[in-house]
Amino acid sequence: MDTAELTDLGQQLRVDSVRAAAAAGSGHPTSSMSAADLMAVLLAHHLRYDFDRPAHPGNDRLVLSKGHASPLLYAAYKAAGAIGDDELLTFRTLGSRLEGHPTPRRLPWVETATGSLGQGLPVGVGIALAALRLDRSAARVWVLCGDSELAEGSVWEAAEHAGHEHLDNLVAIVDVNRLGQRGPTRHGHDLDAYARRFQAFDWHTVRVDGHDVDAVDRACAEALSTRGQPTAILARTIKGKGVASVQDREGLHGKPLPDAEAAIAELGGIRGLRVRVHEPADARLLHSVPTGRLDLPRWEEGEEVATRDAYGKALAALGTVREDVVALDGEVSDSTRAEYFAKAHPERFFECYIAEQQLVAAAVGMATRGWVPYASTFAAFLTRAHDFVRMASVGGAGINLVGSHAGVAIGQDGPSQMGLEDLAMFRAVHGSTVLYPCDAHQTARLVTAMAGLDGIRYLRTSRGAGPVLYGPDEEFPVGGSKVLRSSGRDRVTVVAAGVTVHEALRAADALAGEGIAVRVVDLYSVKPVDRAVLRRAAEETGCLLTVEDHHEEGGLGDAVLDAFTDGRPVPRLVRLAVRTMPGSASPREQLHAAGIDADAIAVSARLLVEHAVVP
Incomplete structure (x- = not known):
């Protein structure tokens, strides 16, 4: 497209953004209008993408980090022929694929869920x-x-990581339109302020x-020719550009045009321009399907082994037969034991630092x-990434997260290092799986x-060594679960996971x-929980006692209660958990x-048995 055609395409994207928001009676047209020329140039001249084959390995990847500007993205899809005008006008309606903030659950061309600002660039770094x-x-x-989202610390974590890794295949286009939700942004139209920050991260x-549009075109070409560095295109724009009554005005964020x-x-009326997006280069996937026999590590029964050690060794073994498995760690791989994978498969290990x-x-x-990622750090530190976990679930991402050094059992390091909220945090995530093993073979x-599950998978590991219980x-x-002690004379059931399994066995x-x-x-599967075993235990013993190295809110005890939410009587239940602030x-x-x-x-079990009604 020449200059006039690119300008016309930008106007079409504005018009369609206005139309979509007007049809919905809600949305963010002014945020879409500011970036319309940027999108027009990218779509027509620089993006290489096959909309008929979104999984094509040679496709460029487009991440809309300012996810509220979804009308612009959908207008671009229409211009590329991926959706029709009728579907564009279903924006934000029940059953429509065109949600207020785009997600890959609905649309195959969306890479990741956005809308919680500050997430697009960090995910883009991973891509x-x-x-x-x-x-x-x-x-x-x-x-x-x-x-606005450049005020988020996650953006600068991403910027530093991209610079450190010399990701010259990454281009951030920043729509500097000066206005946020409630008024001006911190730096307004000061492009130099933003440039200094990105330059500081190389x-x-x-x-x-x-x-x-010609200047934007040249900027994109410059980004494509830059080697050894990621590129930030800092574009001065006007929010609501093209409509005099709304452009550069406060108080119109998130509202259809009056x-x-x-x-x-x-804006020149409705247009029907179509863009022939450049074809991607031929490419092939390098990672393979599972091959060979999985030789997991083995230990002797009774041997003292920390579950974090078992995690690292098992992951390294898995990586040998599954070349699609990758490991990431937050500068604690010597503690999480991800270092075993790093040594065995250095080309698939990624250090993300703290x-x-x-x-x-x-x-x-x-x-x-x-790829099938396993990302590990201390369980306590995953709390600061909870919003990324939440948004990963929104987008239907499949990732494995591993939190080590959980609970008070870590000892002298004190409460800042103790994951005591992690089970609750991950249980609350939609579609998540939460696992808490107690021994090496189980781990x-x-x-x-x-590796074969969907959604967010969380594994909790322990610092200290414990005896191997299983073959x-x-x-x-x-x-599932494992019943480790059972008889026809049982008076109470102790439900435990992880380190407390060994305490429960000693008490029994x-x-x-x-x-x-x-x-x-042994309730190693905290979510989903083994309802059948718990209900049978309640019926046969009359009393349940849960014990967990976790705060009482949202952890193992609450997971057990989930087995009795179908209207049946809840059994007599006592919950032991960490209720005070520990020290060293x-x-x-x-x-x-x-x-x-x-x-x-043992004390709690005696009290339960004393007060239980014996048939």
Whole structure:
């Protein structure tokens, strides 16, 4: 397209953004209008994409980080022939694929869910890493950002990581339209302020008038020719551009235009331009399907092994037979034991440093390219990346997250290092799977099972060593449990997971010497929970006692209660959990102080049995 045609395409994208928002009675047309010329140039001249084959490995990737500007994205899809005008006008209506903020659950051309600002660039970094380091692809990653979201710290985690990794296949186009939701942004139209920040992280920067299509075209070409650095195109734009009554005015964010018909006329009316987007280069996927026999590590029964050690060794073994498995870590791989994978498969290991938002975002980005990521750090530190986990679920991403050093059992490091909220956090995520193994073989089996699951998968590992309870060939289906002690005389059932399984077994043995038979359930699958085993235990023993190295809110105890939400009577239930703020002490002292060790379990079981009604 020549200059006039590009300008006309920009106007069409504005008109269609206005029309979509007017039809819905809601949306963000002014945010779409500011970036319309940027999108026109990208779509017509620089994007290489086959809309009929969104999974084509040579496709460029377009991430709309300012997800509220979805009318612009959908207008671009219409211009490319991917959707029709009738569908464009279903924007934000029940059953429409065109949601208020785009998600890959609905549309195959959307790379990742956005809308929680500050996420598009970090995920784009993950996509770019996969393309450059794993796929060996010439594909580009284009991320359209808003200026408001550059206040988010996650953006600068991404910027530093991209600069460090020399991701010259990554281009951030920043729509600097000066206005946020409630008024001016921090830096307004000061492109130099943004340039200094990106340059500090070793980015190449280009400052441009975002409504001069020829200048934007040259900026994109410069980005494509830049080697060894990612590029940030900083485009000065006007919010609501093209309609005098709304452009550069405050108070119009997130609202359809007051007079859509007049605005459309002012923009030159409805057009039907079609863009022939450039074809992607030929490419092939390099990662393979599973091959060979999986040889998981084996240990002797009774041997003392930390589940974090089992995680690292099992992941390394899995990586040997599955070349699509990748590992990421937050500069704690010596503690999480991801270092075993790093040593065995260095080309598929990614150090994300202490930037947990970028860690999870990179995993999401790699998953969009068909890789199977395992991302690990301390369980406590995953809390700062929770919004990325939430948005990964919104987008239907399949990622494996592993939190080590969970609970008070880590000992002397104190509460800042203790994951005591992680089970609740991950249980609350839509469609998630939450696993908490207690021994090495169980951990190894669950690590491999995670690779075949959908959605967000979380594995909780422990710092300290515990005895191996199960044989190497034992099966641990997700959604199952293991009954470790059982008899026809059981008076109470103790339900535990992870480190508290060993405490429960010690308590059961002590109580057996007093003539009190106790059933012990290892509830390694915290979500989904084994309802059948729990209901049967309640019916046969009358009392349930849950014990967890986690705060009482949202953890194992609440998971057990989920088994009794079908209207049946809830059994007599006591929950032992961490209810105080721990300090520094040895692991054994921590468990005792929290009231979740074998002694506490035995005391609670005796009280339950004393007050239980014996038939």
